[in-house]
Amino acid sequence: MTPSEAKSQQGGEGAPRSADRLTLAPSAEGGCASKDTLRAAAIDAGKAGVLDRYAADYPQGPHDQPQSMCPAFGSLRVGLRMRRTASILSGSACCVYGLTFTSHFYGARRTVGYVPFNSETLVTGKLFEDIKEAVEQTADPALYDAIVVTNLCVPTASGVPLQLLPKAINGVRIIGIDVPGFGVPTHAEAKDVLAGAMLAYAANEAEAGPVAAPKERSDRPTVTLLGEMFPADPPGIGLMLEPLGLAAGPVVPTREWRELYAALEGGVVAAIHPFYTASIRVFEGAGRRIVGSAPVGRDGTAAWLDAIGAAYGVAQAKVDAAKNRFLPAIAGALAARPVAGRITVSGYEGSELLVARLLIESGAEVPYVGTACPRTPWSEADREWLEAHGARVQYRASLEQDIAAVEEFGPDLAIGTTPVVQHAKSKGIPALYFTNLISARPLMGPAGAGSLALVVNAAMANQARFDAMRDFFEGVGRADTAGLWQGTPVLHPEFKAKFAAKRIAAAKAQEAVGV
DSSP states (O other): OOOOOOSOSSOOTTOOOOTTSOOOOOOTTSOOOOHHHHHHHHIIIIIHHHHHHHHHHSOOOSSSSOSOSOTHHHHHHHHHTSTTEEEEEESOHHHHHHHHHHHHHTTOOSOEEEOOOOHHHHHHSHHHHHHHHHHHHHOOTTTOSEEEEEEOHHHHHTTOOGGGSOSEETTEEEEEEEOOTTTOOOHHHHHHHHHHHHHHHHHHHHHHSOOOOOSSOOSSOEEEEESOOOTTHHHHHHHHHGGGTOEEEEEESOSSTHHHHHHHHOSEEEESSTTOHHHHHHHHHTTOEEEOSOSOHHHHHHHHHHHHHHHHTOOHHHHHHHHHHHHHHHHHHHHHSOOOSEEEEEESSSOHHHHHHHHHHTTOEEEEEEESSOOOGGGHHHHHHHHHTTOEEEETOOHHHHHHHHHHHOOSEEEEOHHHHHHHHHTTOOEEEIIIIITTSOOSHHHHHTHHHHHHHHHHTTHHHHHHHHHHHTTSOOGGGOSOOSSOOOOOHHHHHHHHHHHHHHHHHHHHTTO
16 A cells, blocks of 8 residues: 555645655654754644644653653554554654554554555655545545544654645545644553544535434434443443433544544543543534543443433433433442552553543542543543542652652552553562453443452462562672672663763754755
């Protein structure tokens, strides 16, 4: 899915040319300039509006960027999970390799298109022509409803204008987005970049005239669910909405294009993941009400059902009937599988606050909750509840803060990202990787009430094994002194400092000449 060989080395007539602007290309070693240089170049190249929008939607601080994976992984994954949707990347070859590897590692079985470039095609504007040609070759309405074209860091910094691509070719929609690592803080928020762009496109289509009906359509008013979740959660939410005379609508990001229209039809949007700012802006523009938090645990479910009922104007008697039906079942499930222990929670998926709520209602002590995502109005109810129950909530948490929490609280279990898990286990503390072992479980309603207890209790029960391993390996050294030695190794930190200074100087020299 790459463009055909170019017949000319120059961009065609009318092609965007960037030779008069500050441009960037990868260095000879394949690395990129610093994010500050990339950001400055993008602004000079006409991308200031895009970066300003991202800065407003995804506020930074107290850290400029959490240590998450490349953000474009999130938007790429959304596109690859949609049926009849093609994904094309434009970026450095090393970035594209890493993104496609990670995507397929997480189960994608779809082709990823790649439009390569070099310094000449980037500077002359020929890269845009190559992208346009790739899109034209791919736009087969028998195969695709939409094509997503993504600029990674270097094309964004060089001002490659995806907004000039046709809105549709042969009836196939063209969605162009910029997802630079220096503009979108986390991969979770990059999901919103694409979901919001698709929702906006679909909303314009719906305003212009009739659109395709979804395959399944409820005869009751629906609640659109915003944010990826375990597959069993949406049906469970639907069961809890039934006594209110409501139904669960599509989950955004959707799995096919026509579901976007059904998502826009929902009178209320449940922001299960509260950081989908661009998507929420589209929903609010369509006059939809937004409800934060989620039906997690007994307290969370009761508050959520009240909020949904109020947003839809449902009689309180119906809301109470739903609570009377489901809250005892949730309380019973929590009591049947209690969790006893101190647990720190951190991650970058965006559901960390919900997981912490469920653990606390299960009986655990959770003194710290860190999330790489930002604070938004739609997570306030969760933050207030957690703080009232003794948890310290850290938005835009850094790895250093997550590790410091493990050191400060000495938990019985640490839930977090890979390096947090590694740090905890090195100290003999059981730990679980949030993404694969926690978020890949139901959380909502009665089904989610006891789902975490099994894996959490099993992990904490391994403390004796960790103690045995720690005692066995005690005294073998750490870092530079790891291993068994006849004598203690002599460290030379001055050598490290000397060569570190040389590397820093070389990097600054490269940046000064714009490579």
